[in-house]
Amino acid sequence: MKTLDALKRYSHLFEAAEEQIKEICHIVDNTVLSNQGRVLAAFQELQVDETCFYDSSGYGYNDFGREKLDSLYATVFGGEAGLVRPQYVSxxxxxxxxxxxxxxxxxxxxxxxxRPYDTLQKALGLTVGSNVVLYDETDMSNGLSEIELDRVLTPDTSIVFIQRSRGYAERRTLTVDDIRILITAVRQRRPDAVVIVDNCYGEFTEEQEPCHVGADLVAGSLIKNPGAGLASSGGYVVGRSDLVERAAWQLTAPGLGSGIGCMAGVKRLYYQGLFLAPHQVGQSLKGMILAASLFAAIGYSVSPRWDEKRGDVVQAVRLGSAEKLRSFCRAVQAASPVDSHVEPNPAPMVGYEDEIIMAAGTFVQGASSEFSADAPLRHPFSVYMQGGLTYEHIKLALAAVIAQLDEQFDFLTQ
Incomplete structure (x- = not known):
């Protein structure tokens, strides 16, 4: 069934959902306006001009556009310094x-x-029996525990890590205010500890970012929110200038750091993507709020709820079976602009313990700034939707998903 036909068939569901979420979407629009104003002011303050887009070559010494892009990210995200590089692979x-x-x-x-996201578990050596780093964890995503903080924040604690988004966990996503509360509690016990926040999926969902409330470093991907679908690769680190430079040494080599690194063919897209990001994230947020309202209305457990404050652009729906999960992802793929004829199947993926099914008919491979859905094949078979370049595409794709599941499983009667 074509997406427009599906939307007409289930128009009663969509009309009811859009009426329900109208006020929440107005709040999203206000957030977008505030964030767009902050980004625009940063561009103007730093006097971004056409020369910033010129390519560099070789070692990339004296790359004025690269240096200004670093400063732009620092200004927008509330840090002293930034590191924005295509050399980051994820x-x-x-x-x-x-x-x-x-x-x-x-x-x-x-x-x-x-426990961190699956791929970071491997990076830290948490899945191979012997840790690469000295490590401990506690889950405070549902509220602060003074006793637990006293237990884990021992004198040898150097880094406190906070993952803003849920990954494939069943926990709630943190808001910036949640992060502020955690950072305040950490500072009372370990004032010298470095707080690092995984900001993936969270950029521009609120009017502040983690560095605005005391994080020392934040890091994320350019093919998620801040790239707005235009960045074809890359990542960023923002925060305290000394710590950003140490991250740059880790990326390149000690003594080289942020002063080196050719950027050919990407800078204009990085600048333009950042400028468009507040609007694109707003489109994603409204699409995910619509999804939450729709699936809750037909009886499925959703997280977050449509009226819940959001800290990222991810929407989880608990489907309850592997068959529904496969069908859901295949419907998303079929409603995509790219590779719509391809049928996704679960498969092993580097960095993950379980087989993963991914529906990502995207212009940039794996870009979760674009509407996509994925999940590990494990109980309770929740699907995770994210992104969306336009609200209209998300709406059409959701109609196609509901049509597919209704036809195959009598979805609306479950």
Whole structure:
């Protein structure tokens, strides 16, 4: 069934959902306006001009556009310095460079949001029996525990890690205010500990970022929110200038750091992507709010709820079976602009323990700034949607998903 036909068939569901979420979407629009104003002011303050887009070559020495892009990210995200590079192969790579750039032998890393995302678990050596780093964890995503903080924040704790988004966990995503509360509690016990926040999926979902509330470093991926679908690769680190430089040493080599690195063919897209990001994230947020309303209305458990404050652009729906999960992802793929004829199947993927099914008919491979859905094949078979360049595409794709599941499983009667 074509997406427009599906939307007409289930128009009663969509009309009811859009009426329900109208006020929440107005709040999103206000957030977009505030963030767009902050980004525009940063561009103007730093006097971005056409020369910033010129390519560099070789070692990339004296790359004025690269240096200004670093400063732009620092200004927008509330840090002293920034590091924005196409050489980062993923968000995990950027986060790992921040962690290993700061962590010294014998020092300890503590996660306050439970076990990290699957790919970072491998980067830290948490899945191979012997840890690469000294490590402890506690999950405070549902609220602060003074007793647990006293237990884990031992004198040898060097880094406190906070993962903003849930990954494939069943926990809630943290808001910036949640992060502020955690950082305040950490500072009372370990004022010298470095707080590193995995900011993936969270950029521009609120009017502040983690560095605005005291994080020392934040890191993320350019093919997620801040690239707005235009960045074809890369990652970023923002925060304290000394720590950003240590992350740069980890990315390149000690003594080289942020002063080197050719950027050919990407700078204009990085600048333009950052400028468009507040609007694109707003489109994603409204699409995920619509999805939450729709699937809750037909009886499925969703997280977050449509009226819940959001800290990222991810929407989880608990489907309950592997068959529904496969069908859901295949419908998303079929409703995509790219590779719509391809049928996704679960498969092993580098960095993950379980087989993963991914629906990502995207212009940039794996870009979760674009509407996509994925999940590990494990109980309770929740699917994780994210992104969306336009609200209209998300709406059409959701109609196609509901049509497919209704036809195959009598979805609306479950």
């Amino acid at each position: 968000g995990t790579h950027a986060i790992a460079s921040a962690i290993y750039g700061v962590l010294k032998p014998g020092e300890r890393l503590v996660s306050l949001t439970g």
